[in-house]
Amino acid sequence: MKYFYSWFLFLSLVFASTAQEIHWENTAPGVWKGTLGEAEKYNLLTASGAIPNFTALTKLGKPPFPMSKDKISGRLQDGKTYLQLPLIKGEEIYGFGLNFKTIHQRGRILRLHVDHYGGQDNGRTHAPVPFYVTSEGYGVFINSSRYLDIYAGSGSRLDSDNPAEALDRNTDPLWTATPYSDAVEILIPAKGVEFYIFAGPSMLEAIQRFNLFNGGGPIPPRWGLGFTQRVHRLYDQKQVLAEAEEFESKGYPLDFIGLEPGWQSKSYPNTFAWDPTRFPHPEKLIQQLKDKNISLNLWINPYVSPEADFYNTLKPYYGSHTVWAGAVPDLSIPEAQALYWKTFNKEHVLPGVSGYKIDEVDGYDRWLWPDVARFPSGLAAEQMRQTYGLLVQKQSSQLFRDQNRRTYGLVRASNGGGVSFPYVIYNDYYDHRDFITALINSGFSGLLWTPEARASKSAEEWLRRFQTVVFSPMAMINAWASNTKPWSYPEVAEEVKEMALLRMKMMPYWYSAFADYHFEGIPPFRAMQLESGFTLKPQGPKNELTDLEENPYEEAIKKEITDQYMAGPSLLVAPLFAGEKSRSVVLPKGNWYDFYTGIYVGNGEIITVEGRLDQIPVFVKDGGIIPMMKSRLHAPGKGERYDLEIFHYGEAPSHFSLYDDDGISYDYEKGHYSWREIKVFKGSDEQWKGSISPAKAQKPNNIENIRWVFMTEGNGKNPLK
């Protein structure tokens, strides 16, 4: 009995001893840092070097701490840090980076781990950003470079204030496989952690604060919003030029061409040197393309072939393990960075290459360095894995920044802290629906994602895929393996061309949306849940277990809306997928109008859209203003003037802030940009009128003439063609 009590005392000790105080700091208006234990120095923010935009954060106001601080608790246990954040009944959770199948995250268990996406939303993804927002209007960011175990409202604690109720599975129809949980619980494998709380009061504002705290989104060079074709991996210099000419002659827009692995003398691992047979005169090619207003992007992965010129120089800085027998530079070390990027600068950037596609910085485990690898900086393999995507984005974009040239490239991995990098994430997974879900989720986590088109089983699928890249951060065909062209499916070649031209036409709208991302933190592509008036929650079957026979514990998947999203301030995009003749669209409250005709379609209801092959269903909210330009084959160059066509939809007077700058440099960071206020209103004659404020003196002003189109006044004909 004595033994019993001594145990008991010991137990109480174990349970109590490790609770830890959280140190709070108000780091910016609406942003609080909590620190627990000894947080590691190398984290997502130090790896990315993200610099908060305090000016923009201040503009957003000074809301109070969005919950009761004493509901947040943590402790050290088993050499790790445990963090607990509260949830209330009905509170929905979104975020945790680039998920491909689900939007609602409450109840899910994730191990955030940078990786190739393996077909399950389990935290292994290209950008498993440890940031979430909830429908209660706040955000939480765990600034850790470790693999994080997240229980997003799945664990039920004995000590809960709202404990789950024990029911009888034998006969109680209310029994559930997933009892109630009142907390997000996180395990950080480190002796401490710092984390941030972002106030709302709306989810969108919490996200804006997160994005601005990370420096705001990038503004791509204007050409980055044009069309891009990635050519076959074994193309040579002549074929690249011929392809550019073919786009021109066929009348398809083209702003930049991407070269795939074959531009190098050897790849996987890489020499980073032009292949002398396929690309004997790269500088000439760059100039010839430039003359056609076309930029050039180069595929790389970062792993160094023993045959690379600088292989030996970098030897002290390689990790213990190789990737495809290539050495892995420890890019967290300044000396390694300097030695490594020197070649890129000299051989690619200075001669005029416009950007990179940085492959294979995500995973998967079978190819990347293992978790047992060591790095000369002393960082753990896990930390390197979580941040390598950030490091290559930061360091490569700096090469262009040093030339005061913007870049816009592709990358396969990112993480928290990477909001401001001018990179769009892509991967090898190719499920069209899941690509759209990823696009939706990207907006919760400060990410950009392209649902690239590569090839298709049918002309219909080709067109449907193409329609969605046009409504994404990067309008791209990746033909590295397939050699597909926009016109490869003759049955839809004209429809594809029209879509590509629509992308160009909408460039002013997209450009302003990205400026909103940069200056206000508003994601250009984002979930319906961030749109006010959208209240639909996931629908679950009452009995969550599907099949007692085949798998008695398989849970039914809750139905949620994973296939429609907001693009820019006013557009609701509801893609059609191959084989679909019609689809339903959930309209938030407020009047909505057809993008192509201006016709009213509904208000706070679920409508059915009859599909047209040549159109992707797009809807505009009441008062939506879409500034467009004439269709063109290339983005306007620096100082090039263009005419504006301003489209207004619906019955509401409204306004739109039109952004402009030189389109290619970082001068906007020094104030060389303009915001011009577009207003649409009804005059005393009850006729729609529009006005635009002048550009301020010395500020960019590229607009020549303006045409106003009041769509809902129209005859229902499509004036966008």
Next chain:
Amino acid sequence: MKYFYSWFLFLSLVFASTAQEIHWENTAPGVWKGTLGEAEKYNLLTASGAIPNFTALTKLGKPPFPMSKDKISGRLQDGKTYLQLPLIKGEEIYGFGLNFKTIHQRGRILRLHVDHYGGQDNGRTHAPVPFYVTSEGYGVFINSSRYLDIYAGSGSRLDSDNPAEALDRNTDPLWTATPYSDAVEILIPAKGVEFYIFAGPSMLEAIQRFNLFNGGGPIPPRWGLGFTQRVHRLYDQKQVLAEAEEFESKGYPLDFIGLEPGWQSKSYPNTFAWDPTRFPHPEKLIQQLKDKNISLNLWINPYVSPEADFYNTLKPYYGSHTVWAGAVPDLSIPEAQALYWKTFNKEHVLPGVSGYKIDEVDGYDRWLWPDVARFPSGLAAEQMRQTYGLLVQKQSSQLFRDQNRRTYGLVRASNGGGVSFPYVIYNDYYDHRDFITALINSGFSGLLWTPEARASKSAEEWLRRFQTVVFSPMAMINAWASNTKPWSYPEVAEEVKEMALLRMKMMPYWYSAFADYHFEGIPPFRAMQLESGFTLKPQGPKNELTDLEENPYEEAIKKEITDQYMAGPSLLVAPLFAGEKSRSVVLPKGNWYDFYTGIYVGNGEIITVEGRLDQIPVFVKDGGIIPMMKSRLHAPGKGERYDLEIFHYGEAPSHFSLYDDDGISYDYEKGHYSWREIKVFKGSDEQWKGSISPAKAQKPNNIENIRWVFMTEGNGKNPLK
């Protein structure tokens, strides 16, 4: 420049400083323990309490350390322990517990984590035993209760003696996505580890040593090898009895009945109390079944309903988190064990229940306690997860041992250390082929597995499934949800009955096979790779990447033999699956004979077997002796005598060690068993003859008459019916 060198020195320091000496100890003949750093006290062997069988290990001989010790290295890094073991070219790896799809493990990456099997062999499985053997004839066991990261020959190190070669993916057809790796690398999240090396020289001997080091396999009570039916979850007492009677009247064998959750007043979480409506007189039921020679097994999961009698008593010993709102007892604490099992003993074991089916001790994450949970013992949630299956097996089987009664039950999780527990693993996954692969893999890791039949889409599938459970450690139908009976598919009801009777007929063979498991560590069910003369290696396509378009990194799956296995000393089982009219069978070198007819079928070749609906293809190696008894409905009871029918196959004279004991108690541990030597040889008259040595005085001797059947002398007719 100075900075550069200081970095360089620092780096060398980081790389060198943490290498760690391994302390070696020869713990038993052919078994060595290596210790690195401070190994944790709570590990798989302390959790399971496994006691090595030194006598049997000594009998196996004293081979030398099976490799060069200096090829094994390790170090502490990032607060974890890193272990590296060598591989040579062509060396194949097997093991790592209950994998369902693959047998060869070289090149794979696993995170060993007790869990529900999720359809991928990634280390998350019901028994992710950290033990592997290689074709070089040795075994390695990591005695850790942590989640282990295993790189089983996948990482390529810069410092390798056999480094992978950098090739050019652009144009070199020899380029591979998976370059050569010369080591197994393991990350143990602890400040040290102990691990064991088991000598061969054959793989089977290494496995025998591993099994014997863990105490040897269990010998089930004789009834445990009979047939078992798990009845519908809401059956009441009368229905159970009626079912037993129906088996009897229809002539189907039945040795034990399993009750599913509805025997309890409440389940998920559990009261562990008989439901007063469905089971008003459990002791009477137990007696009525006993009178019919039928035992009773009870389903449980370990989680305690607040309505359980002892809920409050155990309060100091619950973990922080609940499972279906049930409390999780910390069964690593002796006081908790005593309080917890008291009820089981009093209410179930003492009244005569024969065993348990212990569910839900595996996962998955959505239901089990999260990794953030705390336990009063101070063990981490992760340690509890890895060992809970061991704890419940050990503690529940002890209840029966205390009564000197053997038990034979089911469990959903096990781990290294659990070899000797009388439990068979099962799960909810229901792919028939994968179930057979699991059966094959179970033999590499000291596990028993049943490919239980539950229900089927067709009569053919029902029969095919039934045929495989008959050639497995537990011949079971689990009708908890389906209420299926052996005769539920009338088209095959007779064939099913014949199979069930064959199981009974073969009982002496199975019983001796389990005795070999116990006394010599030879797995009763095991892979072809453990059979001498089987040399087939997996066949891989040259270009391992399958589809550049849909997923350019998807690897082709290597073809390996995952559907045939050895059962007992002489039988090769090659199941047919629903829809198969024929199949190929890989015969090891040596002559092989058809089980049913004794006809020669081949030698070291791949044969095609034309399927018969009523037979599962089984082959016997040359000289194979299969001792059988007459078909019967229940296993012989204690002291019950029976006739033996000894079948001999092929051309080779041979012998077989026949085991016998009282069939129900642990008296065999005190020497109360007999081994009788069966010999088959050709007499001077060139006629086959058989002999059997007498049982020693005072040793069990249950055999009455013996009939000899020389199958290959026969007329090709099937005498087994």
